[in-house]
Every structure is written in C-alpha cells, then in structure tokens.
Amino acid sequence: MAAALAHPHDTCAGETQPAVTNSTELIDTNVSLHRWPFRRLPLDETPALVAKLRANGVTQACAGSFDALLHKDISTVNARLAEDCDRHGKGMLMPFGALNPMLPDWEEDLRRCAEVHGMRGVRLHPNYHGFKLADPIFERVLQLASERSLAVQIAVSMEDERTLHPLVNVPPTDTAPLAPLLQKFPQARVQLLNAFRTLRGAPLQVLAKAGARFEIATLEFVAGVDKMLAEIDPATLLFGSGSPFYYFESAKLKLKESALTDAQLAAVSNRNARFFLGRC
Numbered sequence: 001m002a003a004a005l006a007h008p009h010d011t012c013a014g015e016t017q018p019a020v021t022n023s024t025e026l027i028d029t030n031v032s033l034h035r036w037p038f039r040r041l042p043l044d045e046t047p048a049l050v051a052k053l054r055a056n057g058v059t060q061a062c063a064g065s066f067d068a069l070l071h072k073d074i075s076t077v078n079a080r081l082a083e084d085c086d087r088h089g090k091g092m093l094m095p096f097g098a099l100n101p102m103l104p105d106w107e108e109d110l111r112r113c114a115e116v117h118g119m120r121g122v123r124l125h126p127n128y129h130g131f132k133l134a135d136p137i138f139e140r141v142l143q144l145a146s147e148r149s150l151a152v153q154i155a156v157s158m159e160d161e162r163t164l165h166p167l168v169n170v171p172p173t174d175t176a177p178l179a180p181l182l183q184k185f186p187q188a189r190v191q192l193l194n195a196f197r198t199l200r201g202a203p204l205q206v207l208a209k210a211g212a213r214f215e216i217a218t219l220e221f222v223a224g225v226d227k228m229l230a231e232i233d234p235a236t237l238l239f240g241s242g243s244p245f246y247y248f249e250s251a252k253l254k255l256k257e258s259a260l261t262d263a264q265l266a267a268v269s270n271r272n273a274r275f276f277l278g279r280c
Contacts, residue, residue: 024057024269025057025059025266025269025270026056026057026058026059026239026252026269026270027058027059027060027061027062027238027239027269027270027273027274027277028053028058028060028061028062028239028240028241028243028248028251029061029062029153029191029193029215029238029239029240029273029276030062030153030193030194030215030217030240030241030242030243031049031053031061031062031063031064031093031241031242031243031244032063032064032065032066032243032244032245033046033049033063033064033065033066033081033084033085033093034046034065034066034067034080034081034084035066035067036066036245037066037069037070038165038168041244041245042244043243043244044066044244046084046087046088046089046093047088049243049244050088050089050092050093052243052244052248053089053092053243053248054092056248056249056252058092059092059270060092060093060094060273061089061092061093061094062094062096062120062121062153062277063081063085063089063093063094063095063096064081064095064096064097064098064123064153064155065077065078065080065081065098067080067081068098068100068123068125069125069128069158070128072100072103074097074098074099074100074103074106074109075105075108075109075112077097077098078095078097078098078109078112078113078117078119079117081095081097081098082095082097082117082119094119094120094121094277095117095119096119096120096121096122096123096151096153097109097112097113097117097119097122097123098122098123098124098125099113099122099123099124099141100125100129101129101131101137101138101140101141102129102130102131102137103129106141107144110122110141110144110145110148110150113150114148114150119150120150120151120277120278121145121150121151121152121153121189121277122145122150122151122152122153123152123153123154123155123193124138124141124152124153124154124155125155125158126138126154126155126173127155127157127170127171127172127173128158128170132173132174132177133154133173133174133175133176133177133178133181134174134177138177138181139181139184142181142185142188142190143185145188146185146187146188149187149278151189151190151191151276151277151278152188152189152190152191153190153191153192153193154173154175154178154190154191154192154193155173155193155194156172156173156175156192156193156194156195156198156199157170157171157172157173157194157195157197157198157218158170158194158245159245160197172197172198175192175195175199175203175207175212176203178190178192178207178210178212179206179207179209179210179212180210182207182210182211182212183210186211188211189213189276189278190211190212190213191212191213191214191215191238191276192207192212192213192214192215193215193217193240193242194217194218194242195214195215195218196214196216196218196219196220196224196228197218197220199214204231204232205231205232208232208233208236209233211236212236213236213237213238213272213276214228214232214236214237214238215237215238215239215240216228216237216238216239216240216251216254216268217240217241217242217246217251218242218246219254222257223257223258223259224254224258225237225254225255225258225260225268226258226259226260227258229260229264229268234264234267234268234272235267235272235275236272237267237268237272238268238272238273238276239251239255239268239269239270239273255268255269
C-alpha cells in the first residue's frame, strides 16, 4: 500500500517532502478541555489531561473546549481555552476556538481567534448550535476562515445519540453539503471529528476526494486504520483520540493493531496533521 503523501488541497503540497518521517511522534487532532456538561470525566482537569498526553508521546494536540457546546459567551470560552493551553500545555496544546454562527458577533469571535489568540484553527458544533452545513451562514464561515488561513474542524457528533440526555436532541451533523463547498473553496482546510460511526462508504469517499480530512477516534472495526487507508486518500486520515471523552489508549491501540508500514504510521501519526495545520 502506498505511503500517505500530501493531499492536493494542502497549501504546502508543493513543498519537498522527506521520504520517511518520525513514526513515533503523535499529533492528536481531537482533544477537548474543561467540563463535559452532562457528567464528570476522568482527566477533565487540564493538567491531568496534559500529563496523559505527554506520557503517551503526544507532542502537539488540537484542543477545543466542552464549554463551547452550551455556553453562549463564546468569546470568554475561547479566551479561557487559550489561557489554559498556554498555562498548562504551552508548546503542546494548540487551541481551536469555537464559533457559533447563530450568535451575534460571531465574525468578531473568528477575528479574535486569529488576531488576539493566534490560533491555527476553529472548531464548529453544528448540531449543538442549530445550523446545517447547507445553510448560507456556514459558507460564510468557510470563506472567512479560508481568507485567514484558519483550519476548520467540524464535530459530526460528540457522543452516540442513544446515550444523549433526553432534553438534548443533537443527531449527527449531515456532512453531505460539505463536498461542493470544498470544491468552491479549494484552499479550505477542513477536518471532520468523530465522523466514522455514521460516515462510511460512498459519502465518505466523496468527501475525501473533495479534500476533507478525518481522524480515528470513532473508527471502531478490526484493523480499522489499515482498511480506511485502502478506502480513502491516505493523506486525509489523521490521528485523533477524542480525549478525555474517549480513552486515549483506545486510539493509540488502533495504530498498533493495524499492519502499517513505517511511512504509513508516520503519516497518520503526525505527517498528515502537519499539512493540515500548515506546518509542513
């Protein structure tokens, strides 16, 4: 099987690439700080989560905030996220600020993410915030993020809908409208989080060909990474643990139980994330 290389939509795809990169370094593209709103989680204190990540070889992690799901003061959520990343995980935690385009002044929140906090990207929760990827407001988000070279993460879901609190109706986000938007904004860097429980087959392949990225937190079948690399462009698959909602060790085991070459392991573990983050 071919090693994962730069995706054609990557802004750094023209750069010279080393034949093999470090296969032991881990860049985790899916962690969250602060409190899950429905119960306490192990490692929901930032220092404990950072210690767990470091102990497992994570050198950098894209961090959102659980507070973004239900809090209306997104600006304060993002400021607290940036502060905690700097205080407890400087050099490792990369804050991905939340955007809720259904609230007033969301464009100012995006500006502050880029200019005040120096974030590499933003994280969206369409199902919690009440918008769809087919809505014109999402196209505007994608346009502004692309203009500022911000990566965009879209949480397809946060947990299995069968375990949701009965007052919270948040089915997985419909990702079908995303593919034509990625063709319209070819420089957009978009990653779908927690997608593999509901996204499979032809719809997944269409999104991968359009330039979307994915991560492995909800990839739950035997030799899943190996099989997924054969199904989609290998450059679109990144490491993500979903910590602390999901056990970090589960994601790391997925890399070990698949028969990956050193080049494939390096690509999923860190190389693909570097291109996604514009750090090639």
